[in-house]
Amino acid sequence: MLRIGRAAAGISYGIPVGAVVPLGFEAYVRVFHPAEGGEDGGEPIFWSEVAEWAGRRVHPLMQWEAISRPAPGFGAGPKPWKEDPPVGRCPDDTLAALAEHLERFTETPETTWVCVWDGFTSVGPLIRHAPRVRLPGRTYALLRAPLDVVAEGIVRGGVWTPGPNLWWPDDRAWCVATEVDFRWTFVAGSRGLIASIAGDTRLEALETRPEHRCDVGSDMINVLNDESH
Template sequence: MVTPSDDVSVAQWLVNRLFPFENYLAGSVVPPGYEAYARILHPAQSTSGYVSWAEIAAWAGRIYHPAMQFESIATPVQGSGADPKPWDGQVPYHLPLSHVDTLAHILRPFTTTPEKIWYLVWDGYGSVPSTSRPHVQRPHRNYLLYYGGTDDVGDLGIGEHREPPEYWFPNEKSWCVATDVDLYWTYVGGSQACIDAILINSELESVPAELSHGLTVDSDTLNRLSPDEKKQ
């Protein structure tokens, strides 16, 4: 279980580094300054389990690449998509908790402070108890601050809230995990060795990321959708 903290100054470095929110770039979500970055793709689901973005792109005849957008790769090109969709419903805005635990296990050796991890939780969840505590603030998003160990990330113990945090980083900031309530993926910034450990993990579907990668469907220039396709 994590512990609340009012010392929001410990997260100011993150807010100061981020690109402006309205740029809609990876650097608007994950802080610049790290040697390398990974983008962990949240899996879609079917009745038989998780479905990777690679499977969906193959079904739709789309190009699988680091800057792809889910809406683009899930829209079949002409001549593709005749078989039933391999997934059901919407891709979640958070990693499954089992994947979060896997990520924490990968990241643990890359910090000297595994028992002092800072967690930022968006204050807009109905499952997060209301509070007058100080918030970590940035345009369009406010977060409550907590701290605990790497083992706490899969179950923060905040009331009825069961989603993983939007941001988490160790006390010495050797890496940073970042996502947003409107994204289908999670970023990680860290050393090259840290990011390589994520990219080779077989449970997490991940691709290399660049701070200049876009967040919107129009940023996927290899899988452009027509105006009619965007309406589907």
Template structure:
């Protein structure tokens, strides 16, 4: 499902309006919120043997990063070069930008590569790749809004296969 389709209007994109009683804020874009990150990392810890050594990548283009962007390893991503950091799994909740901004790693995975978490800077959705047992644990957890998707699932504004995409209207 895509935000524009489930809200029924383009006016709710980028937090330009709310729907009181239903939601007052759109989901965070580009960074998984701390409570969900903490819970997710706790679940994922059960599916790796290397919780003390994980990798974290954050887009070098964020303007208020607290980590250096020159002279440290990077991950070459088309249009999104990322700074590569390492630390324990518990570091997944750490904001990598100076306040008041709040930005966690866009990509994170354990040393044993048992799973990988990805939140694109332009999306409201986080994806996790892992074993079937890992994905089953995530989708069965009541505290996460998680569904299994296929590797070829499109993630564009018009890819909602459940709710119709509303027409764009001039405001």
């Protein structure tokens, strides 16, 4: 059974990964939504490139607001990005790459359950009239579709735009969560799936754990780096 709740004892503040994506899986990965740069603004820019420019450290709990702010003595040249990473929406190319891995690690790719946050305004009648799923702090429209339709619907600007926010196959082999306030996507699944995603050079993905914090105040490494100067 998929379960979202407390990730571990000892978490007394902040938002843990296990409050966003279900507990009980073998492994977890955080896929960072790229920023956009280049002359036309469409070139994906990884967080690691921004962190290098800003003199920041890359780690699984890093936050965009921390790594994009130059440390003392850094950031003298032009910043390498034009648009910040999208919030609450997994970029098309990132979603398409993820779908390639996800399809190999489920026996039910023909049936995927999709939750789209019902607070989005740019949705069609399919989402407006769908049944609702209520979780703490969020209400979603629930839809069902083959995995390839879920991915291609985003890539082609179809019915899922701007979701999906929470989705999983019928056999519950994995779960993907793009929280509406975050600039990244979590994937929970088998160790094989997570290793496959983390090793894909098209993606910027770092393994994480359910007890890791993921709220805006979680990047203590780069905050403490500021305070040490």
